[in-house]
Amino acid sequence: MINAVRFSHTPDITVVNQRQFELHYGLYKNYVNSINKLTCEIEHASEDIKEEANTTNGLFRSLKRGETYALNGVILHELYFRNMGGTTSAPKEQLKAALEERFGSVDKWREDFVATAKASRGWTILVYDERGKCLRNILLDGHDEGMVAFAHPLLVLDMYEHAYFFQYGSNRGAYIEAFMQNIHWDIVAQRMNYYGV
Numbered sequence: 001m002i003n004a005v006r007f008s009h010t011p012d013i014t015v016v017n018q019r020q021f022e023l024h025y026g027l028y029k030n031y032v033n034s035i036n037k038l039t040c041e042i043e044h045a046s047e048d049i050k051e052e053a054n055t056t057n058g059l060f061r062s063l064k065r066g067e068t069y070a071l072n073g074v075i076l077h078e079l080y081f082r083n084m085g086g087t088t089s090a091p092k093e094q095l096k097a098a099l100e101e102r103f104g105s106v107d108k109w110r111e112d113f114v115a116t117a118k119a120s121r122g123w124t125i126l127v128y129d130e131r132g133k134c135l136r137n138i139l140l141d142g143h144d145e146g147m148v149a150f151a152h153p154l155l156v157l158d159m160y161e162h163a164y165f166f167q168y169g170s171n172r173g174a175y176i177e178a179f180m181q182n183i184h185w186d187i188v189a190q191r192m193n194y195y196g197v
């Protein structure tokens with residue numbers, strides 16, 4: 001059973017206003033409810049439903065597709081809400097060094113991340129690629145579409161329209177710029193340390 005997380009720092013978030021956040025948080029809670037319901041349904045799926053499982057249709061395929069979609073919906077939103085609203089304007093120490101090593105400079109990383117966000121229909125994520133031992137900016141058009149195996153999320157940006165449209169309308173550039181100016185770099189650094197980068 002997964003419980004929805006309250007994000008205590010949200011009133012200080014400058015990327016989105018309170019109403020935009022509340023709308024988005026409601027959607028996040030729907031994913032929490034969905035994964036709990038799906039987990040229960042999968043656990044109690046009958047033998048008939050499992051025997052009829054196939055790659056085209058059927059209830060079991062639908063449940064399993066829904067499982068990864070809803071679970072990533074929960075995880076990615078929690079990472080996103082937490083990595084907004086920082087007070088430092090730039091990455092420090094080993095995070096700065098890692099970005100410089102992979103992209104040449106922090107500005108070059110920023111340029112690539114922003115372009116990735118503009119091209120994304122869903123998520124833009126700075127990940128640590130454990131296999132390649134390097135940082136990457138990746139694009140996911142859906143919660144369950146595009147994540148790289150052995151890639152650990154460090155910085156997550158939600159580019160679905162629901163993340164910004166109430167406040168910014170179709171001005172995606174303004175939303176991206178506000179996000180880039182208010183990254184919680186300490187949280188990103190904590191994730192980096194957690195993965196042993």
Ligand SMILES: [Fe+2]
Pocket residue numbers: 024027077158160162163
């Ligand atoms: Fe979202």
